[in-house]
Every structure is written in C-alpha cells, then in structure tokens.
Amino acid sequence: MTAQPTAPGDSRTALSGRVGELLFAAAVLSLGVTGFLAGAGIQTPPSASDIGPRAFPYLVSTLLVIVGTALIVQVMRGRTGDAEEGEDIDPTVRTDWAALAKLAGFLILHIFLIEPLGWPVAAAVLFFGVSWALGAASWIRSLVIGVVLALILQVGFAGLLGVSLPAGILEGVPFLNG
Structure with a gap:
C-alpha cells in the first residue's frame, strides 16, 4: 500500500504522500479534539435525560479522535495509500x-x-x-x-x-x- 516513487531514486512521491496523509490524519484528530471542546461548552438543562445534548457531539468527536489516531499510526508505520491513478486526472494542469x-x-x-x-x-x-x-x-x-x-x-x-x-x-x- 505504499506509494511508489515515479522513477528509481525519486522519493518525492512517497514523501509527499506521507506528508499529505499525516496532515489529513492530524486534521481529523484536531477536528475530534475541537468537537470535544465545543461539546463541553453545551449547556445541559436540569430537565435533560441521562443522555443529554452533549452525547452526540462526544460520540462523533470520539470517533474522529480514534480514526485520526489510527491514521497517524498507519502512516508512521509506512502504510500509506496508493497515489490516485484516475483516468480523468491530468497532472500537467496547474491549479487555477x-x-x-x-x-x-x-x-x-x-x-x-x-x-x-x-x-x-x-x-x-x-x-x-x-x-x-x-x-x-x-x-x-x-x-x-x-x-x-x-x-x-x-x-x-x-x-x-x-x-x-x-x-x-x-x-x-x-x-x-x-
């Protein structure tokens, strides 16, 4: 599952894939942490049931933290995704x-x-x-x-x-x- 360099001795693709995946994993993890912080600010009315209004934000935040952490562990172990090889992708087109x-x-x-x-x-x-x-x-x-x-x-x-x-x-x- 490791992205292969485009040419022998060219490690730019592998390195950029790893950095990109680490950034994505860190973003998922930080989104989960932000969800916990935002969920803690939710005021719970005294008449709320056992679950309350914080349950769903905490559930989603927990899942985001777990997935973000798992992604970071996978990337650090060298298990990065393959580069996209879609037929509609033109690598020569510059960003507009x-x-x-x-x-x-x-x-x-x-x-x-x-x-x-x-x-x-x-x-x-x-x-x-x-x-x-x-x-x-x-x-x-x-x-x-x-x-x-x-x-x-x-x-x-x-x-x-x-x-x-x-x-x-x-x-x-x-x-x-x-």
Whole structure:
C-alpha cells in the first residue's frame, strides 16, 4: 500500500504522500479534539435525560479522535495509500489560483452580507459567485438560478421547517420568515 516513487531514486512521491496523509490524519484528530471542546461548552438543562445534548457531539468527536489516531499510526508505520491513478486526472494542469481566489472572496463576502442583507440575498450572491468563478457560460442565468435556489432554501428552512434564517431586507415577506 505504499506509494511508489515515479522513477528509481525519486522519493518525492512517497514523501509527499506521507506528508499529505499525516496532515489529513492530524486534521481529523484536531477536528475530534475541537468537537470535544465545543461539546463541553453545551449547556445541559436540569430537565435533560441521562443522555443529554452533549452525547452526540462526544460520540462523533470520539470517533474522529480514534480514526485520526489510527491514521497517524498507519502512516508512521509506512502504510500509506496508493497515489490516485484516475483516468480523468491530468497532472500537467496547474491549479487555477484565480478561480480559487474568486471562490474564497465570494465566501467571505457571503459571511459579511448575511447580517445586513439577510440570508436569501447573501446566498444568491454566493451561488452566483461560485457559478461565475467556475466558468459559467451565462452570468444572467447564474444570477437567476442563484436567486431561485436561495429563495427555495429560505422558504424550505424558514417557512416549512421553522428554522429561522435571517431574512434581512426581505423581512416583511410572510413565507420567508421562520
């Protein structure tokens, strides 16, 4: 199961595979530890049953810590996964940093737009931005689809499920409020 170097004497593939897998394992482990810390902050009401609201976060966190630790042990023992050999992977294609920056920018913009404009508008901007950043042919169609998706999700969560998403500038519309 060890990733083999691409050429004799070339250990870059094996080393990069090991570092990547260690980073992934450390991320899984740290996610589990973070879950424990977040779960400890959950206030348990006196009327809670034996299980309480902390049980599920603790269960998931325990599983993440176990899996993360097991992955670290496997990688340290030299049991790394094989490199991906999918037919649709072109190793000569470079990372499109411009598209990645656009995606990150629209995600950050979404975060800052939720409070003043509300979730439907912020989500429509996010959906449009992601579509545009990934190379959609028609920006008008992307905008319309973004607005429709945002409104469907707002109605689904606020109107049907009763989960309150901030309606923002659309606060007066009855079916958009939870």
